[in-house]
Amino acid sequence: MTWQSVIDGASYVLFAASGFFFLAGSVGLVRFPDVYTRLHALTKADNLGLGLASAGLALQSGSLIVALKLLLIWIVVIVAGATACYLVANSARNSGIEPWTGESR
Amino acid sequence: MTLALQALAITILISVALGIYRIERGPTGTDRMLSAMLFGTSGVALTLVLSELTDLGGLRDMALTFALLGALTAVAFVKRAWGADD
Numbered sequence A: 001m002t003w004q005s006v007i008d009g010a011s012y013v014l015f016a017a018s019g020f021f022f023l024a025g026s027v028g029l030v031r032f033p034d035v036y037t038r039l040h041a042l043t044k045a046d047n048l049g050l051g052l053a054s055a056g057l058a059l060q061s062g063s064l065i066v067a068l069k070l071l072l073i074w075i076v077v078i079v080a081g082a083t084a085c086y087l088v089a090n091s092a093r094n095s096g097i098e099p100w101t102g103e104s105r
Numbered sequence B: 001m002t003l004a005l006q007a008l009a010i011t012i013l014i015s016v017a018l019g020i021y022r023i024e025r026g027p028t029g030t031d032r033m034l035s036a037m038l039f040g041t042s043g044v045a046l047t048l049v050l051s052e053l054t055d056l057g058g059l060r061d062m063a064l065t066f067a068l069l070g071a072l073t074a075v076a077f078v079k080r081a082w083g084a085d086d
Helices: A003-031 A035-061 A064-094 B002-025 B029-054 B058-085
Strands: none
Touching: A003 A035, A003 B002, A003 B029, A035 A064, A035 B002, A035 B029, A064 B029, A064 B058, B002 B029, B029 B058
């Protein structure tokens, strides 16, 4: 069991988890009942999927600079996602879209 | 490793396809905007995976640009769709 096979195994696990979270976010986007719950599925599950994917890619790259760039990309996406989530939810609330309360399903 | 990366790329594409279904269903413009946000995140991930698959390091810079554009898209949508009153 070499060092490289340990790194490869960790990458496989990270990629599998990443694919799972991407699918979970999209299923949430399709299945959830209103804007706010869909926003919740998107901004958390998908950003985690991207984080896991870039962690696996960083392990494969074998270079510190590339790994730091992948980390930077993930941080930018997280900050952008949090900001966009707040803006969209706030504007939807101001424009009169009512949150789903469980009665109308 | 190539096979795992290809499988991840296909999984991300399936996730994008589910987002297209939400665009078709609607019902409001906000729901369609959420799909655009999904495409932003998925696009960044897909570009990163392709960068590793094809050994093109420049694609990582492209992914960074996508990440920044995704933020601008949401802000522009909020300002244009609802910002007329302020």
